[in-house]
Amino acid sequence: MDDEFGLLGEAADELGLRDPIPAVRRVDTTVDEHNVSALVWGASSPRAVFLHGGGQNAHTWDSVLLTLGIPVIAIDLPGHGHSSWRADGDYTPAPNARAVAPVIAKMAPDAEVIVGMSLGGLTAISLAAAVPDLVPQAVIVDVTPESPHRAAELGQLARGTVALIEGPQEFDSIDEIIGLTAAAAPTRSLSSIRRGVIHNTRRRPDGRWVWRYGRFREAPAAQPIWDSLAVTTAPMTLVRGGRSPFTTDEDAERFRARPGPTDIMTIEDAGHSVQSDAPLQLADVIARVLTHE
Structure with missing residues (x-):
């Protein structure tokens, strides 16, 4: 494995995993x-x-995927990670779904489940409506179509990734970013935060550090995504973070009213980023979805 994957051993040790780390590689597709x-x-x-x-x-998803130990793909959404940025800055669910659909069709044609968190969850909903054959079932992590509106309502009270997105975009050092992230996610280990920051930042030629994602021009509107959800029939599991304010009881019940089979469960000790706060519990949920328990 190249340097990008050199931190997987540390993550596995933190999780108490002793199995060999699976082979992981990066693959780029032009869409x-x-x-x-x-x-x-x-x-x-x-x-x-x-x-x-x-x-x-x-x-x-590294900690979740190390725990699951099954073959998967994890995609960088447009404007994030190593995927291209869009000139129009439109990183909303519908164009995201159009971008990832051919990748899934090519690289994971037999996938049994699509797992999406927050924006990824809304993208999975849009994908299920537009190309249902690609979404036999889905796990939607701490998001409903109303969640971007909930985040806007919270404003300065928002914590975690949401707060960081709205904060400074340039930094003098990577340690400065680690400190800000630790303050926004006080329940996560410093080693986990450090790994996340390393993967989610890059250093410019002028020496300044910046995030490895494009800033949103506007949040996704709720109604088009509710409309998409209303035509989905694949089984879906909505996983809520017990400490997260982004998915309310009202929104969860509206989610349940979709035509397809729907389970709703809560991981009590997790905030919005369930995959970071409770990777073992989330991996267990996904494993049970895969085995139809």
Whole structure:
């Protein structure tokens, strides 16, 4: 493995995992003259596809995927990670779904589940409505179509990734970014935060550090995504973070009213970034979805 994957051993040790680390490689695909980058875990046909949240990248799933130990792909959404940025700054769910659909069709045609967190979850909903054959079932992590509005309501009270997205975009050092991230996510280990920051930043030629994602021009509007959800029939599991304010009881019940089978569960000790706060518990949920327990 090259340097990009050199931190996986540290993550595995932190999780108490002793199994060999699977082979992981980065694969780039051109879609409409844009690059869509993905991490491919394992050598077999992927059983699952993972879509991260806004301001994150495919490495946000590392701990979950180390725990699961199955072949998967984790995609960098447009404007994030190693995928191309869009000139129009439109990183909303519908164009995201159009960008990832051909990648999934090519690289994970037999995937059994699409897992999406926050923006990735809304992208999965849009994908399920537009190309239902690519979404046999889905795990939607701490998001409903109303969540961007909830985030806007919170304003300065927002914590975690949401607060960081709205904060400074340039920094003198990577340690400055680690400090800000630790303050926004006080329940996460410093080593986990450091790994996340390393994967989610880059150093410019002038020596300044910047995030490895494009800033949103506007949040996704709720109604088009509710409309998409209303035509989805694939089984879906909505996983809520017990400490997260972004998915309310009211929104969860509206989510449940979709025509397809729907389970709703809560991981009590997790905030919005469930994959970072409770990777073992989230991996267990996904494993049970895969085995139809």
